[in-house]
Amino acid sequence: MSKPRKQDILVLSDHSNPEVNKNKILLVGGKMEESLNPAISALGTSLVTSGTTLNTKITNKANADAAAESATTELHDANEAGCKLYKSTIAEIKKILPDNPTAWKEFYYDLSSDIAHDMDVPEKVEGGSGTQSDFAGQCDAHWKPTLRAKFYTVRISNDDPLDLSKYIRVEDPKDSFTSSSIRFVVPEDMRNKVLWIKVTASNSTGKGPASDPFGGIIIQ
Numbered sequence: 001m002s003k004p005r006k007q008d009i010l011v012l013s014d015h016s017n018p019e020v021n022k023n024k025i026l027l028v029g030g031k032m033e034e035s036l037n038p039a040i041s042a043l044g045t046s047l048v049t050s051g052t053t054l055n056t057k058i059t060n061k062a063n064a065d066a067a068a069e070s071a072t073t074e075l076h077d078a079n080e081a082g083c084k085l086y087k088s089t090i091a092e093i094k095k096i097l098p099d100n101p102t103a104w105k106e107f108y109y110d111l112s113s114d115i116a117h118d119m120d121v122p123e124k125v126e127g128g129s130g131t132q133s134d135f136a137g138q139c140d141a142h143w144k145p146t147l148r149a150k151f152y153t154v155r156i157s158n159d160d161p162l163d164l165s166k167y168i169r170v171e172d173p174k175d176s177f178t179s180s181s182i183r184f185v186v187p188e189d190m191r192n193k194v195l196w197i198k199v200t201a202s203n204s205t206g207k208g209p210a211s212d213p214f215g216g217i218i219i220q
Contacts, residue, residue, distance in 0.1 A: 007101040009090045010110040014080040018058055024108075025051035025082050031107045032089075039096055040107075043089045050085045054078045122149040122201035122208035130197050130215035138185055139219050141197055143211065145180045149201035152177045154184060161196040161213035176202075186219045195219055 012021050025047050032044025057078040090109070097103045101111055127144035141154065153176050159166035169175060172185035186195065197215040201208045 006099070007104075007111045009094070009104055010112055011087045011090060012083045014076070014083040018054060018075055018079045021079055021082055021086075022051050022054045022058060024110075025054065025086055028086070028089075028108045032093075035107075037096065040093065043092055044107075046085060047089060050078075050082045054082045120148060121206045122203055123147045124209040125149075125152070125199040125201050125211035128197060128199060128211050128214035130195070130217050132217065132219055133183055135183075136220060137188065137191055138183055139195065139197075139215075139217070140181075140183050141199070141215070142181045143199055143214075146201040146208065148203055149180075149208070150178070150203040151201075152180065152182075153200050153202065154182070155198045155200075155210075156186065156190065156215075157196045157198075157213075158190050158193040159196075161216075167196075167198060191219050193218065 012024060014021075029044045029047025029049075029051055032040050033048060035041045035044065054075075057075045061072060061075045093104065093107070093109070104111060123146055125143050125146050128141065129143070130139050130141045132138075133140045143152075146152075154170040155167035156170060157163070157167040168187075170184045172187075173183075195215050195217055196213045198210050198213055200210045
């Protein structure tokens, strides 16, 4: 289920492709320059100037093999400056046109989604422990109830507890659990060996981070 939420303008990242950033800066700046609002037009001119500088640095880098290291530094600085200026124009445009996604779109700004999910994924499972059950071949496992968890999946391993590829999912008596205090059957070939346990909490949004390995016990 989803619900409306207020939109905002997305910033550019100076870690993104400079060519992509340059195109966006010039696109938004050019449109803003056309505005009859002097303040918006001035912001647009600043963006166009920055985008033009960034474009020059992109060209310089492409053509300056002999000065590649210097050109890369200049490109990074121009890209970073362009992104910072882009971010500052967002603050100004939001002052001039507050809470107006429709108007923001007219200047080709990208906006965040207007849909909010009901919840985030669960937090990491913490506080796990495991012990031999009163019944042969069975393990009792416990962990702290996890915020936003709807169910838990449990994986076990007899190998290196940090090697995630060695874990298998618990399926007996079932393959997921709604409680943070459970009992499960350990496969016969995994008994009488050191057993490690990892638990992951999930909900309708997705999986949270897996727990750290816990247990280090022998189930007989």
